[in-house]
Structure formats: C-alpha cells, structure tokens
Amino acid sequence: MAADVPQEKPRRSSKRKPVKRRFGRVRKLPSGRFQARYQGPDGVDRPAPQTFATKTDAEIWLTKIEAQILDDEWIDPDAGRISFGKYAADWIEERPKLRPRTIELYGYLLRKHLAPTFGDKPLNEIKGPHVRRWRKKLLDDGVSEVTVAKAYRLLKAILSTAVDDQVIKRNPCRIKGAGQEKSPERPVLTVAQVYRIVEVIEPRYRALVLLGTFASLRWGELTGLQRRDLDLDAGTVKVERQLIQLTGKGLVFTDPKSAAGRRTVAIPDLIIDELKAHMKDFAIDGDEGLVFVGSDNGPLRNTNFNRRVWAKALHDAGLPKIHFHDLRHTGNTLAASAGASIRELMARMGHSSTRAALIYQHSTDERQREVARKLDELARGALGASGTQRARPQEQAL
Numbered sequence: 001m002a003a004d005v006p007q008e009k010p011r012r013s014s015k016r017k018p019v020k021r022r023f024g025r026v027r028k029l030p031s032g033r034f035q036a037r038y039q040g041p042d043g044v045d046r047p048a049p050q051t052f053a054t055k056t057d058a059e060i061w062l063t064k065i066e067a068q069i070l071d072d073e074w075i076d077p078d079a080g081r082i083s084f085g086k087y088a089a090d091w092i093e094e095r096p097k098l099r100p101r102t103i104e105l106y107g108y109l110l111r112k113h114l115a116p117t118f119g120d121k122p123l124n125e126i127k128g129p130h131v132r133r134w135r136k137k138l139l140d141d142g143v144s145e146v147t148v149a150k151a152y153r154l155l156k157a158i159l160s161t162a163v164d165d166q167v168i169k170r171n172p173c174r175i176k177g178a179g180q181e182k183s184p185e186r187p188v189l190t191v192a193q194v195y196r197i198v199e200v201i202e203p204r205y206r207a208l209v210l211l212g213t214f215a216s217l218r219w220g221e222l223t224g225l226q227r228r229d230l231d232l233d234a235g236t237v238k239v240e241r242q243l244i245q246l247t248g249k250g251l252v253f254t255d256p257k258s259a260a261g262r263r264t265v266a267i268p269d270l271i272i273d274e275l276k277a278h279m280k281d282f283a284i285d286g287d288e289g290l291v292f293v294g295s296d297n298g299p300l301r302n303t304n305f306n307r308r309v310w311a312k313a314l315h316d317a318g319l320p321k322i323h324f325h326d327l328r329h330t331g332n333t334l335a336a337s338a339g340a341s342i343r344e345l346m347a348r349m350g351h352s353s354t355r356a357a358l359i360y361q362h363s364t365d366e367r368q369r370e371v372a373r374k375l376d377e378l379a380r381g382a383l384g385a386s387g388t389q390r391a392r393p394q395e396q397a398l
Contacts, residue, residue: 023038023062023063023065023066024036024037024038024039024062024065024066025037025038026055026058026059026062028055029051031051033051033052033053034051034052034053034054034055034057034058035047035048035051035052035058036048036052036058036059036061036062038062038065038066040069040074040076041069041074042076044078046077048061048062049077073169075166075167075168075169076166076167077124079124079165079166079167080122080123080124080125080162080167080168081122081123081124082122082123082167083119083120083121083122083123084114084118084119084120084121084122084123084126084158085110085115085118085119085120087123087158087162087167088110088114088115088158089110091157091158091161092106092107092110099254099255099257100244100246100249100252100254101244101246101254101257104246104247105150106154109147109150109151109154110154113138113143113147113148113151114151114154114155117130117134117137118130118134118155123159123162123167123168124167124168126159126168126172127172128172128174130172131155131172131173131174131175132175135148135152135175135178138151145181145182146181146182148178149178149179149180149181149182150181152173152175152178152179153179155173156171156173156179159171159172159173160173186323186325186326186329187320187322187326187329188326188329188330188333189213189319189322189326189327189330191334193317193319194209194210194213194327194330196317196318196319197209197313197314197317197319198210199317200313200316200317201309201313201316202309202313203281203282204278204281204282204292204293204295205292205305205309205313206274206278207271207274207275207277207278207282207291207292208222208292208300209327210271210274210275211237211267211271211275212324212327212328212331213327213328213330213331213334214267214268214270214271214331214334215237215265215267215331215348216265216328216331216332216335216348216349217237217239217265217328218242218257218325218328218350219302219324219325220242220243220244221239221242221256221261221350222291222292223242223243223290223292223299223300223302224240224241224242224243224253224290225237225239225290225291225292226287226288226289226290226291227279227283227284227285227286227287227288227289227291228287228288229291230275230279230291232267232272232275232276232279235266235267235268235269235272236264236265236266236267237264237265237267238263238264238265239256239261239262239263239264239265239350240256240262241253241254241255241256242254242255242256242257242261243299243300245301245302245303251299251301256350257350258350258351258352259352260346260347260350260351260352261350262350263347263348263350265348278291279291284297302324305324306324310324332345332348332349335348342354
C-alpha cells in the first residue's frame with residue numbers, strides 16, 4: 001500500500017491587495033494621468049481642480065483636503081466663484097451704519113478704481129500678483145497716493161470679509177504700508193494772513209473764516225451750524241450736525257463725522273464781537289436758523305463758495321492758492337503751539353484717535369527755542385555758579 005503523500009498548502013501570493021481609501025477616490029484616466037474626487041462636508045461630490053501625474057500625487061492632495069475638513073478649514077471652491085463686483089456691492093449694502101459720505105466714497109472707489117480690474121473676476125482668482133500690478137498701474141497712471149491708499153484699504157477690507165465668510169482662504173492684499181495715506185504737508189497760515197483774508201472777503205463770510213480757523217471746524221460743521229449752537233456769552237460753539245453735498249441728493253444734514261465729532265468748542269474772546277455782529281446782520285432768525293448762508297439766504301455750497309468767493313478773497317489778499325480746509329489745519333497748529341495736550345487737541349478737532357492730533361505736535365522753531373531756554377534755566381539752576389565754572393576747564397580741554 002502506497003504511503004500517503006502530504007498535500008502542500010496553497011501558497012499565499014506575495015502581492016498585497018490595494019488598501020481602499022477611507023476618504024476620496026483616485027482613478028486613472030485614458031490620458032495616463034490621475035483624477036482625485038471627494039465628497040465635501042456639504043455632500044457634494046467634487047473633482048480636484050487639476051489632474052495629477054502620479055497616483056501618489058493625487059492621494060497626497062486628498063490627504064490635504066481631508067485634513068482641511070477635519071480642522072474645519074475647508075473652503076467651498078464654488079463659493080469663491082462669485083464675482084468681486086457682486087460681492088463688493090453686497091458688502092457695502094450690508095453695512096447700515098456707514099455714513100452717507102462714506103457710502104458715496106466707497107461707491108466712487110469701487111466704480112472708478114476697483115471694478116475696472118476686479119469687477120468681473122471671481123474672488124478665488126484674485127491673487128497677490130494681481131493686487132500688486134493693479135496698485136502699480138494706478139500709481140503709474142497718475143492717481144494720487146492718497147486715493148490709491150484708500151482704494152487699497154477698501155479692497156483689503158472687502159477681501160478680509162470674504163475670508164471671514166469662508167469664501168476665500170487667504171487675503172491677497174499683503175503689501176506692507178500700501179493702505180497708509182501720506183498726504184502732503186498742508187500750508188499753515190499766520191494769524192496776520194488769516195486777518196488779511198477777513199479784511200478783503202465779503203462781510204457775510206468774515207465770521208465763517210474766523211470760526212473755521214479759531215474753532216477748528218470743518219466746512220460741513222460750519223455750514224450746518226444753527227443759532228442755538230452758539231453761546232457767545234459763554235464763548236462756545238456746539239457741533240451737533242454737518243451739512244454735506246451728496247450725489248443725487250443735494251445738501252443734506254447728517255451726524256458729525258464720528259462720535260467724537262459731536263463736541264463743544266471754546267471760542268477765543270478775540271472773535272466774539274465779530275460773531276455777535278454776524279449773528280445780528282446775517283444769520284437766519286429762529287433757533288434752527290442757519291448761522292452761515294449765501295447772499296440768497298440759502299445754504300452754502302462748497303463748490304460755489306470756492307469758485308465765487310474764496311478764490312477772489314485769496315487773490316485780493318495776495319495769498320497763494322490754499323484750501324478753505326487749511327484754516328482748520330491752521331487753527332489746530334495754533335492750538336498745539338499754545339500748549340494744548342494730545343487729548344485737548346483730539347477734543348477740539350473732534351477725533352477719537354491720537355493719530356491726527358499727533359500731527360500737530362511736531363516741533364516748530366519757536367517751540368524748539370522755548371524748550372532750549374527752559375533747559376538752559378534748568379541746567380543753570382541745578383549747577384549753580386561753581387558748577388558752571390568747573391565745566392569750563394573741561395570745555396577748554398576738549
């Protein structure tokens with residue numbers, strides 16, 4: 001009887017079965033490249049935006065997408081396809097507390113400087129190089145640095161909201177200092193020059209020039225003043241509103257430029273008599289009567305005033321072309337030279353931040369000499385006569 005021959009067990013193949021991915025899928029295309037697909041948190045099945053040379057590359061991409069989903073950093077790629085123009089218009093519309101003048105400014109910047117380049121472009125296609133080229137072109141085309149800075153800040157603010165809304169992953173506005181305004185130094189008039197204007201300007205505008213200078217009021221704050229806002233016995237003017245020109249709406253009363261703009265400003269005694277005469281001869285009657293009006297007793301319009309009154313007054317006074325707003329700048333500078341602190345300047349100017357007030361703290365030659373005189377007195381008092389004599393041999397030795 002033949003011996004039983006033990007049967008060999010079947011050998012396992014050395015080939016391992018491919019492990020099925022727990023996230024996403026990869027398939028080979030007829031072209032030989034690989035496509036990756038995955039199901040997003042919203043349940044939508046999406047392909048990768050590009051194909052891959054190897055299966056490993058496709059799997060690495062899927063791993064990154066999975067990590068974004070787990071870390072709650074995944075961005076819906078379809079959300080970023082909304083055009084910048086549409087998103088920007090909604091961005092402005094969704095901010096009900098913007099002042100009318102701000103809305104007008106944003107609309108202008110959007111139409112004039114942002115929409116021509118970015119208006120039809122999907123948000124997720126706006127990249128850093130696009131922003132840099134756009135900014136350079138504006139500057140090369142002669143757009144002022146101040147306007148370019150404002151347009152850049154608006155673009156950056158809109159795209160920051162897009163990041164918060166998870167429409168795009170990163171804000172492409174990353175140019176250091178691009179949003180900082182570097183306005184040219186405004187001229188400062190002397191008190192004598194201010195009074196030269198007062199002497200030649202039409203009598204009904206004398207008090208306008210004086211109050212604009214010595215109370216540091218803006219044009220809209222001046223033209224919005226009513227009788228009830230001036231207490232000449234106490235020597236104060238109260239800023240409660242401003243009168244501004246809006247495109248398509250004409251002249252409208254609005255709140256001051258900021259919360260700090262609602263303020264009470266002390267008036268120097270020097271101009272009180274001039275203001276009293278003005279209130280008697282030119283202001284409209286009644287508590288709500290306008291303090292400053294034109295020859296037709298209507299509200300003052302900035303463009304008409306500059307063309308018909310201000311330009312002539314400067315010519316007659318023999319002064320170069322300056323803006324009416326430079327009177328406010330002059331008043332702020334005079335207040336700083338008189339020793340007003342940063343906080344006092346902020347209150348007088350109607351600003352809530354120190355940035356603007358610090359501008360007027362720059363040292364003038366006279367203030368520098370005053371500091372030097374006080375240092376001299378302090379040093380002499382500390383050293384005494386003997387100390388001064390001891391210092392002389394050292395000075396000669398040098």
